Amino acid sequence: MSAFAAATAVRRRDDAEAGDHVRYDAELDLGWSIGGKPNGGYLLAILGRAAADAAGRAHPLAISGHFLRPPEGGPAEVRVEVVKSGRTVATVRSTLWQHGKPCLDSLVTAGELTGEPVRYARDAMPDLPSPEDCRSRAESPFRVELLDHVDVRIDPATAPFPEPTGTPTIQGWMRFHDGTPADELALALIVDAMPPTVFNLPMLGWAPTVELTFLLRGRPAPGWLAFRAQATVVADGWFDEDVMVWDATGRPVAQSRQLALVGRG
């Protein structure tokens, strides 16, 4: 079992059925944290796994997560309500609870990709230096626990360290250190595993995400995943982060956008 599969495992409880929802146990692993707080994409992967299981579908196709309060490491509960189960997709509410409080709420549309090839892609995979010629995110001065599991390589032209570039774009490569391929669910983590692009403006500080929507757009081939993250608008105390991920064959496989508060301090 891959480290990712183990860290995002959910177990349907024996007394699972409770009113309109089904309960799963999860164990939040602080090895997938940033500064002691479980990574948002890691949490979304857990919610997506429980949602797909409860709905009996292959994958989450769209996960809209709204962040309420950061959970701690350790036991947590996922409550899943299947709102509608249709022919093509099912829609599910999947919520992370800990200590009697909701921490992350999400709506998930789950289904199965048809496997048809790409008919149109606006953007080609960026022209990146090889992973060997990129800089490891672990070179950054911030301790990021998640990097013990995810090997994040940043195109030096876009790295916010040692000096911010002035442009809120970061691109590069990712894969798991344990050599397991990233599956569809892992992409929900991947879209949230790069440094905030606004570090390049530079705008540092804790920037809490309030909303992140992940779209699964293809089944990833094994190997390195390429990513490009960009802030498109920083205004009114908020910024967005727009991410596209390609697999090793150059196929787009995931995209996401999140809304976060501009960091303080």
Added chain:
Amino acid sequence: MSAFAAATAVRRRDDAEAGDHVRYDAELDLGWSIGGKPNGGYLLAILGRAAADAAGRAHPLAISGHFLRPPEGGPAEVRVEVVKSGRTVATVRSTLWQHGKPCLDSLVTAGELTGEPVRYARDAMPDLPSPEDCRSRAESPFRVELLDHVDVRIDPATAPFPEPTGTPTIQGWMRFHDGTPADELALALIVDAMPPTVFNLPMLGWAPTVELTFLLRGRPAPGWLAFRAQATVVADGWFDEDVMVWDATGRPVAQSRQLALVGRG
């Protein structure tokens, strides 16, 4: 009262409190439809209005809508659950019900824009012909009821009629026919009021949206709103539609992305 405000009004019921949620009555107006089905952005505006009211916040900042089944015109109910009310934002589940079934489920993060100016914008407003030199969406061969309320002008270089352009981009201008300015909530409608960009590939046919996330990024100045919509990936039977809206001063005010099934027939 503007036609939009009237058509998206919600009324808190006298017997509003029901378990963990609060109930609002709404009246779905088929004047805001496409082919007899209420427009998705129109429905999101209704859910956002009820959510902001229940949370006591100025605006929805992020609305993630997952579409379950198209409602009919006429009476409907919005059930709002305030999941968390924090200092900066509140998070709310807002669901549209009709005939005892949920039609559209959403999570909404509501709050208030700080009014700070734009600190960074990746994309400038597109260089568009004047509204007078654009083509009205109403020239399209499809009857779109919504266009009786929304004046949609399309840059001829991007219009899917009379002939598709081959590129899934559509840009242009919008405003209300009744002369009222589009407010923050109206932007949730605006992001969904252009023709599907995949008409330009051409891929015609009924293309049901399963998920649409709207982000409010600024308070719009009165006047025409400029928009640019683009599909970024068409693959596996799905396409996304990515939209940015600017106000008449060139300020970005809204963005959205939706996931839709490639049309059949």
